[in-house]
Amino acid sequence: xxxxxxxxxxxxxxxxxxxxxxxxxxxxxxxxxxxxxxxxxxxxxxxxxxxxxxxxxxxxxxxxxxxxxxxxxxxxxxxxxxxxxxxxxxxxxxxxxxxxxxxxxxxxxxxxxxxxxxxxxxxxxxxxxxxxxxxxxxxxxxxxxxxxxxxxxxxxx
Numbered sequence: 001x002x003x004x005x006x007x008x009x010x011x012x013x014x015x016x017x018x019x020x021x022x023x024x025x026x027x028x029x030x031x032x033x034x035x036x037x038x039x040x041x042x043x044x045x046x047x048x049x050x051x052x053x054x055x056x057x058x059x060x061x062x063x064x065x066x067x068x069x070x071x072x073x074x075x076x077x078x079x080x081x082x083x084x085x086x087x088x089x090x091x092x093x094x095x096x097x098x099x100x101x102x103x104x105x106x107x108x109x110x111x112x113x114x115x116x117x118x119x120x121x122x123x124x125x126x127x128x129x130x131x132x133x134x135x136x137x138x139x140x141x142x143x144x145x146x147x148x149x150x151x152x153x154x155x156x157x
Contacts, residue, residue: 001056001125001126001129001130001133001134002111003029003074006012006055006076006125006133006137007035007055007086009134010037010137010141011139013039013137013138013141014037014041015040015041016038016039016040016043017036017038017039017040017043017044018036018037018038019035019036019037019045019051020033020035020036020037021033021035023092025147026035029085029091029117030058030061031086033057033058034054034057034058035053035054035055035058035145036049036051036054036070037051037053037054037088037141037150038052039141039144039145039147039148040148041148044115045092045111049148050079050093050116050117051079052078052140052141052143052144053077053078053079053137053141054076054077055071055074055075055076055077056068056074056075056077057074060117062113065102065103065112066102066112066121066123067102067103068123069105069147070120072124073105073123073124074099074123074124075113075117075124076122076125077114077120077121078119078121078122078133078134078136078137079109079117079118079119079140079143079144080118080119080120080136080139080140081118081143082094082096082118082120084139085110085119085120088132089108089109089110089120091110091115093110093115093116093117093118094116094122095115098110098115102121102123103123104123105123105124105126106122106123106124106125106126106127106128106129107123107128107129108120108121108122108132108133108136109122109123110123120136129156141145142149
């Protein structure tokens with residue numbers, strides 16, 4: 001699954017806002033070229049919520065194990081929750097040690113930094129992970145929508 005295909009798919013989800021910092025923007029240079037997806041029907045990037053999925057195109061300080069700096073390497077990150085994380089990886093998301101090769105491509109892996117929060121990572125999704133990535137993105141979007149709508153409900157209803 002190409003990055004373009006993922007971007008097109010996620011951009012088509014209802015209520016999605018994409019933050020895609022570009023060179024020269026007010027965002028830190030390290031974020032330029034990356035993509036952050038939120039459920040936000042009002043069209044604004046939420047100030048107090050994490051995205052439900054991201055695409056990063058380079059190493060970040062403290063996040064280098066995926067080896068994203070070589071050309072044409074990038075990583076899809078998806079918030080799946082702890083139960084789905086364990087189902088996908090066979091690991092406890094709160095484990096502090098893992099024998100995983102975080103640079104392996106086309107494999108659903110624990111996120112090298114945010115695993116404890118229930119995030120998985122797929123470096124260069126391909127034939128093995130296309131279907132699971134699409135399914136996980138749909139579920140992450142739906143979970144974000146559900147959290148947002150339940151959070152915004154009047155508690156007196």
